[in-house]
Amino acid sequence: MAEQNDKNPSPATLMDVANQAGVSIATASRVLNGSARKVRNESYVKVMEAATKLNYRPNAYAQAVAKGTAPNIVLLVSDISDPYFAAVSQGVVKAAGEQGVSVTIGVAPDAKSELEAVRKATATRPRGIIISESERIDAPERAQLEAELKRYEAAGGHAVFILNRNLPFPAVDVANEVGARAIAKLIVDSGYRRPAILKGDDNYRSSKERLAGMMAVFDKAGITVDPKAVANGRFSRTEGYAAIMQLARLGRLTAASGADAAYDGQGVDCVVALNDVMAIGAMSALRANGIEPGKDMGVTGFGDIPYSADVHPSLTTVHLPLTEMGQAAVERVLASSDGDADAGSRLIFVQSAPDIVLRESLPRR
Amino acid sequence: MAEQNDKNPSPATLMDVANQAGVSIATASRVLNGSARKVRNESYVKVMEAATKLNYRPNAYAQAVAKGTAPNIVLLVSDISDPYFAAVSQGVVKAAGEQGVSVTIGVAPDAKSELEAVRKATATRPRGIIISESERIDAPERAQLEAELKRYEAAGGHAVFILNRNLPFPAVDVANEVGARAIAKLIVDSGYRRPAILKGDDNYRSSKERLAGMMAVFDKAGITVDPKAVANGRFSRTEGYAAIMQLARLGRLTAASGADAAYDGQGVDCVVALNDVMAIGAMSALRANGIEPGKDMGVTGFGDIPYSADVHPSLTTVHLPLTEMGQAAVERVLASSDGDADAGSRLIFVQSAPDIVLRESLPRR
DNA sequence: CTGTTAGCGCTTTCAT
DNA sequence: ATGAAAGCGCTAACAG
Secondary structure, three states: OOOOOOOOOOOOOHHHHHHHHOOOHHHHHHHHOOOOOOOOHHHHHHHHHHHHHHOOOOOHHHHHHHHOOOOEEEEEEOOOOOHHHHHHHHHHHHHHHHOOOEEEEEEOOOHHHHHHHHHHHHOOOOOEEEEEOOOOOOOHHHHHHHHHHHHHHHOOOOEEEEOOOOOOOOEEEOOHHHHHHHHHHHHHHOOOOOEEEEEOOOOOHHHHHHHHHHHHHHHHOOOOOOHHHEEEOOOOHHHHHHHHHHHHHOOOOEHHHOOOOHHHHOEOOEEEEOOHHHHHHHHHHHHHOOOOEOOOEEEEOOEOOHHHHOEOOOOEEEEOOHHHHHHHHHHHHHHHHOOOOOOOOOEEEOOOOOOEEOOOOOOOO | OOOOOOOOOOOOOHHHHHHHHOOOHHHHHHHHOOOOOOOOHHHHHHHHHHHHHHOOOOOHHHHHHHHOOOOEEEEEEOOOOOHHHHHHHHHHHHHHHHOOOEEEEEEOOOHHHHHHHHHHHHOOOOOEEEEEOOOOOOOOHHHHHHHHHHHHHHOOOOEEEEOOOOOOOOEEEOOHHHHHHHHHHHHHHOOOOOEEEEEOOOOOHHHHHHHHHHHHHHHHOOOOOOHHHEEEOOOOHHHHHHHHHHHHHOOOOEHHHOOOOHHHHOEOOEEEEOOHHHHHHHHHHHHHOOOOEOOOEEEEOOEOOHHHHOEOOOOEEEEOOHHHHHHHHHHHHHHHHOOOOOOOOOEEEOOOOOOEEOOOOOOOO
16 A cells, blocks of 8 residues: 555755656756756656656755856835836846846835844845945945845845946946936926926935936026925825925915015916925825915926826826836846856946927926 | 965855854754754854854755745736736735735736746745636636646645635635625716626636626616627726727717717616726726726726825725735634634634725716 | 754755 | 765754
């Protein structure tokens, strides 16, 4: 009575397959996973049959241990439910998938969890670590993060940031300033003169560059942005909303609110957000204050996340190649990890001239 | 001249730490990773110091191989950039993070890639596999998928579906029908009589149940849904858009288009989408046909994805606890995997009475 | 409490 | 072309 129990709770191993096929475990390994198959056709077939019959699946971890390297890359984002990250992630996953490497997505909203996440990630010795943050976080953890990643690199890993060039690692970048100039020009040309600015942390490159580009154009047009109309916040819907609520509460937005209004009591005529989700949050807040965005006040974003076309009113913004940015990051990681020595410079530019997307939130006035 | 080269390209191993600390590798393992620390305080300190100095990070894969189990769960979604999945994913990542298990997100838009993804996933022997699909896919791969997952379960794994109870695996579920009834009632009570329905595949439970719930209410209200006003599509923005375009092209939507119009030439007075992204796509398509959603025609969705509040007009829909659904899936996976034998029934209900969210897309008429 | 010693499943020389 | 054997880094009995 052979105990050939069918519901054996453990998966077939390479050895099982080898036995079943009547070959050595080494041979089995060669046909199932190895590279150059120097295996006689006969045994090749036997092994394949055995594998199919036993439903063999290589243990990815064991392979990783034996090979000393893992077939995955990890992607760290601040928030998956933010459409910006979703779009970037999509590019990462797509590109990685095409190369047969899987991606582990980690979510780290703040510096502390980010450091933890990186530590966990390095413990898995992935081919690469891609970090896409919503802002530059100046925290004590920052130095540790850098050290950790440096060690990871020294150990043969590859770290790439997306839109953050503050740390000494390769970074995917876009022509933020060019895009900013373009939309600022549109704002001016459309007849707006008193912009409120919703920006991110000054240390976050993207925010800084976008701001610089816009300011240059405003200056040239003779517009001096009133500091009373500038608000800070993280690049999130919530903070875009909060920023406007705050401005409204202080009476800065409209002339009606009296002397506190920005621009010498005239109030602002448009809200310029340095990122789409902030713009979307801002529109909601404007409405909460009885101001109809796209009508009583112009609004612009930056990024062109997929849903910016669906919001109310649809958002006039700067198109950024979000998906491509994710892909570029993967390419860089994989190229470096394929021994491509120093695969290019530290900055990886994607698309040189961001297009501006004209929609309804910034009507000519 | 000690060759104590600092830029050694390979990370410290447990052995390095043990040597450095002057203890056995077993002891080092105990203090660094093991559970019950039965280690003398003195050696504990020495090991910790050595570990810090050498910057030791356990090799997650080696641990997994040695332990025979991995500290992660994999989440398979059809599309990360879909806000529905983003919200669910967020719940999954959050819940998993709290338990110290990391999540690997895979993207599999169709049956074929899904099967592949599951195969890759099982090769990594994760604690669990959570599958969140946008529809039921009837394809030959389906049987293989089931077989694969069954094998995975037999090997001690745990598979959980989110909103798909067609396969014999645990599934997170919500009261679709109740929600559907509620919104149908709202539609009727708001004065609408000639709904167009945008549904998903009939084999996809969520779509089917929502449809059934609505139909029951419409029937009772004496409304017979005109088959000419019913369109199929996947649960995506694109297909919601396409469905409406198609209906418009056939002249079904408005009385103006003549005899082809649904409801005996009267045309429809509202579009009822069985999911939010379809509704959003539909609104865009309506506009493309000169019909202003929320004004000329009512629109409803189902799901209450975060951005449904921001679209134009904001969407009246049925709230689904998206994040909680993700969390519930994780809890089930972890509970089962913690030996909680048969942790509950096959269906995991989240929230029994879906609320309906009143916004602007369905004004009283 | 701590060290020894087997493995975990797989890859990879190194012989044959 | 194929097998034997030595690891990969870590865990887990099993003695002390």
